Amino acid sequence: MKYKIGLEIHTQLSEAGTKLFCDCDSNYRKYEPNTNVCPVCLGLPGALPVPRRNPLKLALLVSKSFNCEIPEFMVFTRKHYFYPDLPKNYQITQYEKAGGIPVCLKGILKYFDSDHLTWKSVTLRRMNIEEDPGKTEYSGGNILLSEYAYLDYNRSGVPLLEVVTEPEIPTPRDARKAVEYLLLTMEYIGAINPRLEGSFRVDANVSVEGGERVEVKNIGSTLDLEKALKYEIFRQSKIVEEGGKIKRETRHWDSIRGVTKPLRSKETEEEYLYFPDPDIPSIKTEPLLKEALSSNFMTPENFMNRITMYGVSQRIAWSLITVKPAAELFLESVRIGSDPKITARILAIDYKGLLKKSGKNIYEKSNWPNKQILKLLSTLVSNKLYTYDELKYNILPKLLENGNDMNLVLPEKVEPTNLIISVINEEKKAVEDFISGKREALDYLVGKVLKKAKGKAIDPKTIRKMIEITLTKH
């Protein structure tokens, strides 16, 4: 059954530094309740919103990255609804009707489908900048058991960029890839840290052929987005196949149960009394954009082009790009003469694996070796002082332990034949076991050889192969 998917992605400009209309912190998570607030973001009578340059500049950069039509002026509008976490009971946003003008009118979200190693695109209807509301919390985390509702306005006024696509995304998987690419681009621009809790939310519109549009709200991760869409398409298709009708409604994604639940039926547009905010004159986009573009930035696509130019495969390149410090380090160290393929392999696969295994944050640049060390490492292999596997098993783990130590003592190379022979002589029982077909015995023997070679450069794969050959000859 045919279906259509459109998305509204609410992204927090968490890295903007300030809120949208005041100088409170855009990253509110580290504060005690109601301590990251001021008269402006509390909406106190008489306090006035003054648009801050950085959030606007970041939003313009995102617009520019997706080939948006950027209007000459932006106009902020007020959207009215009564809600406890909305201090003024209106949200300052950029509605494109009733006199408002958003930051981006039409654009193209080009994204990388890493499953098929190919670029795809979806049309953007618009992007608009708006303020995030505060939060309502309940003691014990439960609305039914809590005697009070607690309001925390630390988040109130944090800049959001709402990105709206046309309903033309082909599959739930594509929806996920598109959102991941959007977030990655925004991370490269320095607008968002998508790994922060609650830094983005997605509302998805889904309609199957012959049914009306259903909106699924409150999707908090890209994995959930794919799941929610799959679920919703299945649910709607089933109803239509059984002769039922899909009515226009809003549903809620329950990530714990993995289902969507009805929230409210949406017969008509709600009345938001939109009108241009009289406290904020229209804002010229050109000078801001010019200022924003003066700091050079690169999109993931720029990185992909540069990295693959060095002969690195798209798959490895993508693996670098998904971790911004790794992609940056790659280019930095190649620029000073590192071997591209070896460096890519270290960063994209082996050192990343080691970092993950040790529980270190791969998105923290200081956890990675610096460009000089990377150059040294790649030279060791390209000059055949060590094999790549010797590097991987003996040098990289040490590097991880010692951190960025340029005085890394390189392990002595050792001729493994004598070690193997002495192990085979000592471990008669294991040898017999192996010959009689027990594969685990081989692991044991390799381990014994490595123990004897302790501290020296040795490649377990070669050892394994050598033992195997030696014993099969018997």
Added chain:
Amino acid sequence: MKETAVSILENIRKGSLEMEDYVFKKLELIRKKDNIINAYISIDSEDFILDRINEIKRNIASGKKMKIPGLVVSIKDNISTNFLPTTAGSKILENYIPPYNATVVEKILEEGGIIIGKTNLDEFAMGSTTEFSAYGLTRNPWDITRVPGGSSGGSAASLAYGSCDLSLGSDTGGSIRLPASYTATVGLKPTYGTVSRYGLIPYANSLEQISPMARSVKDLALIWDVIKGYDEKDATSVNNNYKSDNKFKICIPKEFIEESEPPIKSTIYKLLEKIENEGVAIEYEGKFENLKYALPTYYTIAFAEAASNLARYDGKLYPISSEGLSYKEMSENTRRYYFGFEVKKRILMGVLALSEGFINDYYIAATKGRRIIRDEILNMTKNCIVASSVSPILPPKIGERIKDPLKLYAMDIYTVVANLAGVPALAMPAGFYNNLPIGIQFMAGPFEEEKLISLGSLVEEITGLYNLIAGD
């Protein structure tokens, strides 16, 4: 010669006037008279004032240059102060003490002013008589059976009975000029954007300006100099170094005077004659085609913005709150019980003007009307200062006008135009009729406040009507 703010300032600077004596005399006057006039909603404690006087004295001793050291200033209660409650004349903000000061308040404190109290107003500045305050009506010191005008009636009355030297009001559609004309005081509605609105509790953001008031144009110039200027906390604030020349011609569009009551018409025409005799060119053939659109345009925009601005008062952030089983119930009850009738009426009309299906015929139409009126005014004030009545009627009796909303709103016909166009306008005494003050309005082009002040100084020399205190 009566005391003026200018002469008091001189005496304070010379040291011939003791600040404590002076300010405590004012406090005593307030104690004696304000239970009848009701110009103030709240007044500073004596201790607070003493501390303030000592602070000013220390600043003087340390050589700090200040523009108004020791002058007593009253401030309309919709301008935020962190040392006195700021209620906007509404029950819904009772006991609300803002955690911050309005920019103009900071400036007055910085320049040595003594803010003695907060003055009464129509609830959220919505009214033209100061009868719609939740804290009781204010009486006109010239005739206590009459209103002082509104919404800054408290500020005007506080000046008119001599309880302060200078005052700040706010003017959304004539809210300082009408009271000035009814109390024989002076008020200047500045060019939109020349005085920071930061800290002014909003009624209609695109129309209003905090505005200085005094008992003479020369006194007014003192406080104008303190409060004007760009403020980065207000995005609509303008950074402007415009210097207006002091050459002026006056023009009179008939529509701006003809519909006034006969005593007002004759007083203004007589005054204009005298001004002409002083060598000021006057052109009597002016026309203002679109005056008939001014009131509907003004009220539609004001109500729409008000409906939005007043959405925030729902009981969650301010001291006043009704109980309810849900947020919806709590907010509905809070608004039902603590907003006054006039405020609720204006919110409802504002919501209508912005609603789907109505917005084109009301709000959008009004913004178009506003552009037409603004263009006409800008064109007219390019070459001359527009003189007119301030109010078409003499100060009405208490209770007379609020019965009929259309009659009430019609009082603003000559004043709303300056707000729609964003241009400056000065209201000042023109004469008296049966002991009731009559005012004249001068409206100039954008940023021509200095020109209005020069003309106003000339006019007050001609009339001799300045530094008038009711009951003296």
